[in-house]
Amino acid sequence: MPHKTVIVGGGAGGLGAAGGVKAARPDAEVVVYTEYEDVAYSPCGIPYVHGGEIPDFERLFLATKDAYVEAGIDVHYETRVSAIDTRAKTVTVDGAEPVGYDTLVLATGFDYADPGVPGGDLEGLYYVKNIRAAMEWDKFLDTVKRAVVIEASPLGVEMTTSLAHRGIETHLVDPHPWPLAEMADPDIMAPVEESWRELGVHTHFNTTLKGFIGQGSVSAVDTSDGEIPCDLVVVATHKQPNARLAAAAGITIGTTGGIVVDERMATSAPGVYAVGDCTEIPHGLTGVPLQGLTGSHAYAQGKTGGTNAGGGSRNYRAVYVPWGTPAGKWVIGGASFGETTATALGIPYVLGQAQGISRARYYPGVKPVKVKLLAEPGSLRLIGAQMVGQEGIKERADFLATAVRFGLTLHDLATMENVYSPAIGALNEPIVMAANNGLDELRKAGRS
Amino acid sequence: MPHKTVIVGGGAGGLGAAGGVKAARPDAEVVVYTEYEDVAYSPCGIPYVHGGEIPDFERLFLATKDAYVEAGIDVHYETRVSAIDTRAKTVTVDGAEPVGYDTLVLATGFDYADPGVPGGDLEGLYYVKNIRAAMEWDKFLDTVKRAVVIEASPLGVEMTTSLAHRGIETHLVDPHPWPLAEMADPDIMAPVEESWRELGVHTHFNTTLKGFIGQGSVSAVDTSDGEIPCDLVVVATHKQPNARLAAAAGITIGTTGGIVVDERMATSAPGVYAVGDCTEIPHGLTGVPLQGLTGSHAYAQGKTGGTNAGGGSRNYRAVYVPWGTPAGKWVIGGASFGETTATALGIPYVLGQAQGISRARYYPGVKPVKVKLLAEPGSLRLIGAQMVGQEGIKERADFLATAVRFGLTLHDLATMENVYSPAIGALNEPIVMAANNGLDELRKAGRS
Numbered sequence: 021m022p023h024k025t026v027i028v029g030g031g032a033g034g035l036g037a038a039g040g041v042k043a044a045r046p047d048a049e050v051v052v053y054t055e056y057e058d059v060a061y062s063p064c065g066i067p068y069v070h071g072g073e074i075p076d077f078e079r080l081f082l083a084t085k086d087a088y089v090e091a092g093i094d095v096h097y098e099t100r101v102s103a104i105d106t107r108a109k110t111v112t113v114d115g116a117e118p119v120g121y122d123t124l125v126l127a128t129g130f131d132y133a134d135p136g137v138p139g140g141d142l143e144g145l146y147y148v149k150n151i152r153a154a155m156e157w158d159k160f161l162d163t164v165k166r167a168v169v170i171e172a173s174p175l176g177v178e179m180t181t182s183l184a185h186r187g188i189e190t191h192l193v194d195p196h197p198w199p200l201a202e203m204a205d206p207d208i209m210a211p212v213e214e215s216w217r218e219l220g221v222h223t224h225f226n227t228t229l230k231g232f233i234g235q236g237s238v239s240a241v242d243t244s245d246g247e248i249p250c251d252l253v254v255v256a257t258h259k260q261p262n263a264r265l266a267a268a269a270g271i272t273i274g275t276t277g278g279i280v281v282d283e284r285m286a287t288s289a290p291g292v293y294a295v296g297d298c299t300e301i302p303h304g305l306t307g308v309p310l311q312g313l314t315g316s317h318a319y320a321q322g323k324t325g326g327t328n329a330g331g332g333s334r335n336y337r338a339v340y341v342p343w344g345t346p347a348g349k350w351v352i353g354g355a356s357f358g359e360t361t362a363t364a365l366g367i368p369y370v371l372g373q374a375q376g377i378s379r380a381r382y383y384p385g386v387k388p389v390k391v392k393l394l395a396e397p398g399s400l401r402l403i404g405a406q407m408v409g410q411e412g413i414k415e416r417a418d419f420l421a422t423a424v425r426f427g428l429t430l431h432d433l434a435t436m437e438n439v440y441s442p443a444i445g446a447l448n449e450p451i452v453m454a455a456n457n458g459l460d461e462l463r464k465a466g467r468s
Numbered sequence: 469m470p471h472k473t474v475i476v477g478g479g480a481g482g483l484g485a486a487g488g489v490k491a492a493r494p495d496a497e498v499v500v501y502t503e504y505e506d507v508a509y510s511p512c513g514i515p516y517v518h519g520g521e522i523p524d525f526e527r528l529f530l531a532t533k534d535a536y537v538e539a540g541i542d543v544h545y546e547t548r549v550s551a552i553d554t555r556a557k558t559v560t561v562d563g564a565e566p567v568g569y570d571t572l573v574l575a576t577g578f579d580y581a582d583p584g585v586p587g588g589d590l591e592g593l594y595y596v597k598n599i600r601a602a603m604e605w606d607k608f609l610d611t612v613k614r615a616v617v618i619e620a621s622p623l624g625v626e627m628t629t630s631l632a633h634r635g636i637e638t639h640l641v642d643p644h645p646w647p648l649a650e651m652a653d654p655d656i657m658a659p660v661e662e663s664w665r666e667l668g669v670h671t672h673f674n675t676t677l678k679g680f681i682g683q684g685s686v687s688a689v690d691t692s693d694g695e696i697p698c699d700l701v702v703v704a705t706h707k708q709p710n711a712r713l714a715a716a717a718g719i720t721i722g723t724t725g726g727i728v729v730d731e732r733m734a735t736s737a738p739g740v741y742a743v744g745d746c747t748e749i750p751h752g753l754t755g756v757p758l759q760g761l762t763g764s765h766a767y768a769q770g771k772t773g774g775t776n777a778g779g780g781s782r783n784y785r786a787v788y789v790p791w792g793t794p795a796g797k798w799v800i801g802g803a804s805f806g807e808t809t810a811t812a813l814g815i816p817y818v819l820g821q822a823q824g825i826s827r828a829r830y831y832p833g834v835k836p837v838k839v840k841l842l843a844e845p846g847s848l849r850l851i852g853a854q855m856v857g858q859e860g861i862k863e864r865a866d867f868l869a870t871a872v873r874f875g876l877t878l879h880d881l882a883t884m885e886n887v888y889s890p891a892i893g894a895l896n897e898p899i900v901m902a903a904n905n906g907l908d909e910l911r912k913a914g915r916s
């Protein structure tokens with residue numbers, strides 16, 4: 021009998037794992053279970069189809085079902101795994117005999133946090149996740165005049181922009197004083213808020229959700245700021261690990277509610293791996309476990325867990341979390357800690373910041389790029405960065421997360437060489453300017 | 469008497485130095501001499517005004533002459549320094565008394581190499597450098613039907629694209645088998661050549677220049693490939709250090725013809741600094757001196773030399789040379805060594821390469837990004853990179869030059885986290901793909 025790996029979940033984590041198993045052991049039997057009708061589509065594109073930037077849903081599908089058959093990956097669609105037995109090494113699939121495995125990969129992903137208010141069972145509450153559902157909701161959007169987005173989470177930020185682009189009167193309700201308050205600094209988000217205002221978005225910050233109101237379908241959202249009438253609610257609450265199966269099987273769950281894994285993505289149960297949003301992963305600087313990372317993390321963890329589940333050897337490392345997303349007319353991004361998160365965690369820092377530009381000052385299409393760098397006092401090692409701009413944010417975020425990982429200092433970044441070519445980059449790279457400004461401030465303060 | 473710094477040169481190096489002196493010692497007397505009518509304009513924009521991407525020359529000026537007066541920087545325009553006396557600590561300005569200095573900064577820049585063929589004194593030979601001259605040439609371009617660009621140097625590549633955009637029949641003559649052959653690999657340049665063909669450019673590679681032909685004005689270029697009739701020749705030969713003043717004063721000149729400087733940008737003469745394209749700078753990996761770096765290097769060196777000339781303290785480091793430029797419809801770039809340069813220098817390497825994309829596969833505007841990574845065999849430390857794409861090349865080049873500087877390995881890049889957000893970045897970062905492919909190749913070859 022060939023080696024058999026069972027994977028629960030057909031998202032970025034589960035499919036990364038399937039590929040990892042096959043790469044490590046081409047003759048392995050790989051079985052994937054998913055509750056959904058499809059695998060291999062990109063949920064990340066859904067907000068942009070709703071917003072009209074991407075013309076249709078069809079192109080979000082990455083591979084045909086045949087492609088998986090050909091790759092020797094046996095995907096069971098619309099099939100729920102209801103239990104796992106880590107002693108017997110079996111999984112229970114609804115209405116069928118237990119299925120045995122040699123190794124098991126859990127990639128059960130995330131759930132949106134339950135808003136925990138009355139009216140949660142009304143129609144018209146949209147949890148953006150499944151592509152088939154999104155295709156139906158997209159038709160409904162044509163009829164929607166007013167929508168409320170619950171929480172300025174990463175998805176909430178994308179959906180707010182998308183609904184506004186779609187011409188829908190959009191209200192954003194969030195309990196914090198500014199959007200993405202758990203990751204982004206207020207000065208980074210200020211231009212986003214302004215750009216939303218230009219798009220006609222109504223923001224309701226410092227506002228708590230009290231309930232959904234309606235007869236059968238939602239007709240208003242009740243908040244601490246009053247009732248907001250609407251035809252649609254996008255529930256973009258923060259992500260929570262979907263670790264129910266693992267917990268029921270006695271697998272160790274961490275403080276965040278995510279499955280605890282080692283650097284091989286192995287869980288507490290022999291032969292059982294977990295990858296993606298159902299896990300928690302230590303932050304590289306603090307060791308504090310993080311949950312709710314991104315699809316890109318899920319995919320990379322999948323490859324690692326899958327490789328190990330297939331008998332290969334691969335390690336996943338602590339994370340330094342580059343992030344980035346369009347927001348209004350801007351792109352925001354960063355790596356590891358901003359001022360808000362550092363302050364909340366009691367991590368001391370010195371700051372270097374600059375308002376730079378993306379091309380030569382005189383080159384058409386030049387855009388502002390604001391960079392903030394946070395460094396450890398004394399050593400001046402980078403501990404995080406935040407940016408708002410339009411061009412090159414994602415590439416800088418990747419770089420700065422790597423800079424945090426390898427302990428680069430403000431001195432290192434201040435003496436970094438950069439490309440200057442009018443159409444693609446300015447004489448002064450904004451990261452270098454920010455580092456130099458930080459050092460200048462320290463010099464003035466007599467601290468360096 | 470206040471401290472007095474004399475600066476010869478009003479380009480990026482000289483003005484960087486002027487700012488550096490003033491930052492270190494605000495009350496210093498700073499005198500700048502330039503042969504040109506202006507300082508503080510960006511020559512780098514000139515090709516793009518010729519090409520029509522930038523609408524006019526006026527916007528290339530960075531600051532008014534008054535701004536320098538206000539900053540306490542005394543600029544002497546159209547004034548040539550004909551000699552320096554490092555013992556008497558004076559410079560000789562044509563037709564005036566010798567001028568004393570406490571410290572001197574040489575920022576005399578570069579000259580285009582003499583093409584060394586008959587006909588060099590004909591009219592219609594355009595050396596792109598001075599903005600006033602460029603403004604005159606731009607009018608002439610309206611009358612030009614056929615132009616020849618001599619050498620596919622960085623400037624030659626830009627001017628070829630610009631003249632083609634301007635609708636001029638453009639011929640590019642270069643002795644090497646492909647464009648930018650001294651820095652870029654042929655596979656990186658192949659798409660550029662194809663895009664030039666689409667623009668109607670005639671390329672003449674492996675072709676040597678034999679002379680310029682004409683009566684008063686140039687009417688043809690004579691080459692090993694025959695005569696090419698034309699109304700204009702852009703002489704974009706490679707850059708050479710303009711170190712004549714320094715050499716005449718007995719200051720040490722290096723093997724490349726550039727002024728030798730230490731990490732403070734100090735020359736062999738006490739109190740004399742040199743910055744920018746008149747110097748040579750060691751490469752960070754090989755220690756081999758390089759000349760003809762970029763405006764961005766000149767500016768950073770200027771700041772360093774100026775700071776030290778003003779009595780402050782700042783070091784400049786060896787270089788790892790990120791580079792990038794638009795070329796045809798592409799953007800090319802890299803850091804340190806490509807395959808061609810590594811091979812020429814006898815530096816062994818292993819290669820990891822990938823054809824990636826700049827946004828999600830399904831997001832409108834997605835562009836290809838090809839990345840090649842070269843690493844030292846064994847240690848797998850990065851020694852260079854080359855790229856061709858359209859988006860994010862400059863930011864990746866800056867990052868990869870930093871990665872070379874800090875000794876990051878293919879393993880480090882293969883395990884790099886990256887932002888995935890459909891409009892700004894793909895699930896798989898091309899750098900990560902290239903590193904993983906390189907490691908896979910090594911594994912297959914049993915070398916890792």
Ligand SMILES: Cc1cc2nc3c(=O)[nH]c(=O)nc-3n(C[C@H](O)[C@H](O)[C@H](O)COP(=O)(O)OP(=O)(O)OC[C@H]3O[C@@H](n4cnc5c(N)ncnc54)[C@H](O)[C@@H]3O)c2cc1C
Pocket residue numbers: 028029030031032033034053054055056063064065066067099100101102127128129130148149150175262265295296297298312313314315316317318887888889890
């Ligand atoms: C609208 C949207 C936009 C996003 N945008 C981005 C973005 O821009 N960038 C980015 O990096 N990431 C993005 N993501 C990705 C996301 O945030 C997660 O990080 C990612 O989906 C996690 O992947 P995963 O494989 O761990 O879990 P999920 O994608 O949540 O997949 C979970 C899988 O498990 C299956 N499953 C769960 N329980 C069972 C069970 N009991 N039996 C059988 N199958 C089960 C589900 O059917 C599903 O296939 C987006 C996601 C969504 C929904």
Ligand SMILES: Cc1cc2nc3c(=O)[nH]c(=O)nc-3n(C[C@H](O)[C@H](O)[C@H](O)COP(=O)(O)OP(=O)(O)OC[C@H]3O[C@@H](n4cnc5c(N)ncnc54)[C@H](O)[C@@H]3O)c2cc1C
Pocket residue numbers: 439440441442476477478479480481482501502503504511512513514515547548549550575576577578596597598623710713743744745746760761762763764765766
């Ligand atoms: C058309 C063009 C495009 C370019 N594009 C780019 C680009 O995209 N990116 C980039 O980074 N760089 C670019 N450059 C910059 C360039 O390649 C050099 O690196 C840069 O100009 C070097 O600066 P520098 O100050 O050392 O010398 P230069 O700019 O050459 O300045 C030399 C100065 O010295 C003065 N001088 C010389 N001799 C004397 C003397 N005896 N007496 C008085 N004054 C003297 C000259 O008047 C001049 O002011 C471009 C340059 C040109 C001309």
